[in-house]
Amino acid sequence: MRTEPVNGDTPALPRASAQPRYRAIYEALRQKIVSGEWPAGHRLPSEPELARTFGCARMTIGKALGALADQRLVTRRRRAGTTVSRPRPQESVLEIHDIEAELLAAGVRYAYRSLTRRVRRANAADAAALGVPPGTPVLALVGLHLADARPHALEERLINLEAVPEARTERFIGISPGRWLLQRIPWTEAEHQIGALSADATMARRLAIRRNTACLTIERNTWREEQRITHVRVIYPYDQHRLVARFRYRPL
């Protein structure tokens, strides 16, 4: 039992480096794993033991181990302890960015040009794509994303007017529907499908490419708390666009 005035334990650390302590510990443990010194299945020392080793509180160890677990480098179970995970299944993550922001970042002039715009009651295809009952009022848009005035991608979009009634009168001049929606509706869930298709005559004309050119497609369904917001399919000519993503082990 402690009854001293207690000023606050150790001086919270000398903090020799700018790096937080839990991160230094995280790096040290991670090194043991990626170097192979601790192979898959190896059991790490328990939290109290590591706390003694590193001379810190158990909570600090917990934070470091939690970070390793977040990255699937270790598996943690009560009683069973913390063990090195098997090499992660070949799985990674691709970030899908906003087209406009991406183009602006690349230093090209961006514009969205609306091609068609119709308010209608959802037909069978609309209902299937958007996931709403047939008859639901929807806004159907087709437009072009332009980079330096050249077609960059073709967008086909359905907006659920029950979820976003104010879209009924919006003309989308000078703003893409995606951006317009984002300024109003923060989505909470999204589903993506990435595929490929050969451009048909209409697509080819709109994108100024040859027929049957292989194109990349991204379809995205967006929800806001159970309610369907929008369905969009974006078509990229393959030779003009690639999705790129790079991943490090997350540096915390």
Add this chain to the structure above:
Amino acid sequence: MRTEPVNGDTPALPRASAQPRYRAIYEALRQKIVSGEWPAGHRLPSEPELARTFGCARMTIGKALGALADQRLVTRRRRAGTTVSRPRPQESVLEIHDIEAELLAAGVRYAYRSLTRRVRRANAADAAALGVPPGTPVLALVGLHLADARPHALEERLINLEAVPEARTERFIGISPGRWLLQRIPWTEAEHQIGALSADATMARRLAIRRNTACLTIERNTWREEQRITHVRVIYPYDQHRLVARFRYRPL
């Protein structure tokens, strides 16, 4: 100053629900944000204030706010406090899974069939793809991923033999190169490019599809701590495969 025997503060919580306290707080705060009650730019109460509100320690609040920050729902800065972020840029994340695991999960028989296998010194194309100096010994593989004995995807792979010398003698019978590598080399960094192409005559023959069929391609470069491990391009016939991913606000 406390000098009582101190048994450990409150009984660590009645724990009415199975849910940890920080998570309940996280959910409560998140609701304020996604409901619009706290719009973008709104400043949240400070940590000590929230601790009083929720009747818990500041650290518990910090954990909840940290989770919100991880998901970009709020921005945290010293002195400036915690503010609601602007609706997130249209950006999401696509998981790229291991082909074999995916097919097995779908309940189909999986097999890898090696088509060609060559050890050579990297030519210019190899060097560019794999990111090693020309002349570096590489293993070049072409193979098929089979689902229920039908071609599912075509894989073209280069392996850096300086990084993985034991691949020189491996025959990849009954195991795909990807899986073989994973069992040996945990990668720490990867870069992906997703694109589309029209199948040429060779691809079409190997995949048993018609020429010029639009295909989805995934290229992946893999590093281990600065060293290049492998480059792989996988080609999927568009009508047989789509990449799908769904994202909720991460439930913590």
Add this chain to the structure above:
DNA sequence: AAGTGGTCTAGACCACAAA
């Protein structure tokens, strides 16, 4: 039954950035 991780507390010091 016992040991592990999961969570929590009350308090503290510090770094940083805004006022």
Add this chain to the structure above:
DNA sequence: TTGTGGTCTAGACCACTTG
């Protein structure tokens, strides 16, 4: 200058799970 988040501690209770 000052208030904020970032980190840390020593200790505690609890839930889970395995031996």
